Each structure stands twice: as C-alpha cells, then as structure tokens.
Amino acid sequence: MPPPSIIDDNYTYVRDFNKMPEFKGYGPQHEHALKKHIADAIAGADTLELAVEYVMEALNEARIISYSNNKTLALLTQTGRAFVVLIEFPDSSIRDVASKMGVLENTAQRAMTKLLEEGLVERQKRNQSFTYTPCYESVWKHPDIWRFALAILKMSKQQPDGQPDIR
Incomplete structure (x- = not known):
C-alpha cells in the first residue's frame, strides 16, 4: 500500500500496476514547475x-539527471560525462555525480580518479566525505576543452533562424 500522501493527493490508487492511476488534475500541491512536467x-x-x-x-531536460536511452549515441566517455556534471554542479560528491550520471558510485569514482590525476578537478574534505570541483586553470589549458568550446560556438552561429536555442 502506498503512503497516505499518494492516496490523498491527486491520484487514485490502483492495485493493478499495469494500469496507470487516474490523474485528477492540478492542485495546490503542484506549485513546483518540475511537478507539472512530471505530472x-x-x-x-x-x-x-x-x-x-x-x-x-523530464528530469533530464531539467538537468537533474543525465539520461539517454540506449538508442542515443554517447558522444562523451564516462570521464567526460562526470566532468560535465561537475561543471554543472560544482562541489558534488561521488554519490551526487553517480546519481546525476545514472551510474554506480564505483564508475563515478573511477572517472573522478582520472580527472584528479590529470589535475582537472580538485577534492575538498566535507564532513565524512569529499566534494569535487573543476580546476578551471588546468581545464582551460586542455586542448579538448578549447576544441569543444570552439565547435559549440561555430555550431551556435550556424543555427538556422527560427530554431529554438539549446537550454
């Protein structure tokens, strides 16, 4: 049985999990923009x-997680994806990075170790764990960063008029 908050909310509980619960509309509990997208x-x-x-x-579009289905070609390695997560969310823990990437913590740990060894991220002690932040001085010296930044700039200039911008 689900918690009472789900039963009393805008949904009717259905014991048959193959059927979707009936949606009864938006209410005062849908004040967060993400709730509306998820609903x-x-x-x-x-x-x-x-x-x-x-x-x-919806969570991917809101940049809460990094998600792509198996049909999407991955353009970045796990290390590259971990680095992008740190740029988006500095001072993240391994658990934060793994959660946002949708991978196990040991996968995020391996990626973070490579980034630390190359001097692209810094580690700080936070309570019982560590957080990681991009080391921008080193990052800007990396040739892939420049190549990627220039490619994105070129692509943005060649975007046809009337096309929506990337978020």
Whole structure:
C-alpha cells in the first residue's frame, strides 16, 4: 500500500500496476514547475514503462539527471560525462555525480580518479566525505576543452533562424 500522501493527493490508487492511476488534475500541491512536467509526463503515458521514460526525459531536460536511452549515441566517455556534471554542479560528491550520471558510485569514482590525476578537478574534505570541483586553470589549458568550446560556438552561429536555442 502506498503512503497516505499518494492516496490523498491527486491520484487514485490502483492495485493493478499495469494500469496507470487516474490523474485528477492540478492542485495546490503542484506549485513546483518540475511537478507539472512530471505530472504531464505521467498523464500522457499509456503504460507504466512509457510513464517512466517520460519522467526520466523530464528530469533530464531539467538537468537533474543525465539520461539517454540506449538508442542515443554517447558522444562523451564516462570521464567526460562526470566532468560535465561537475561543471554543472560544482562541489558534488561521488554519490551526487553517480546519481546525476545514472551510474554506480564505483564508475563515478573511477572517472573522478582520472580527472584528479590529470589535475582537472580538485577534492575538498566535507564532513565524512569529499566534494569535487573543476580546476578551471588546468581545464582551460586542455586542448579538448578549447576544441569543444570552439565547435559549440561555430555550431551556435550556424543555427538556422527560427530554431529554438539549446537550454
């Protein structure tokens, strides 16, 4: 049985997990913009599998997690993805990075070790664990960063008029 907050909220509890719960509209508990996106994703799905996919995409668009399905070609290595997460969310722990990447902590740890060895990130002690931050002085000297930055600049200048910008 789900917690009472789910039953009393805008959803009707359904014991058959293959059917989507009935959505009864928005209410005062949908004050957060992300709640609306997630509710829209769930309401627009015909199956639980589609609902999960839509929610994952909504979380990815909000930059809460890094998500792509198996059909998407990965352009970055795990180390590159971990580095991008640190740029987006400095002072992150290994657990934070792993969560945002959607990988196990040992995968994020291996990526962070490589970044530390290259001097691209710094580690700081925080309570019982560590946080990691990009070391921008070293980052700007890395040839891949310049190449990527110039490619993005070129791509943004060649974007056709009327096309929406990337978030």
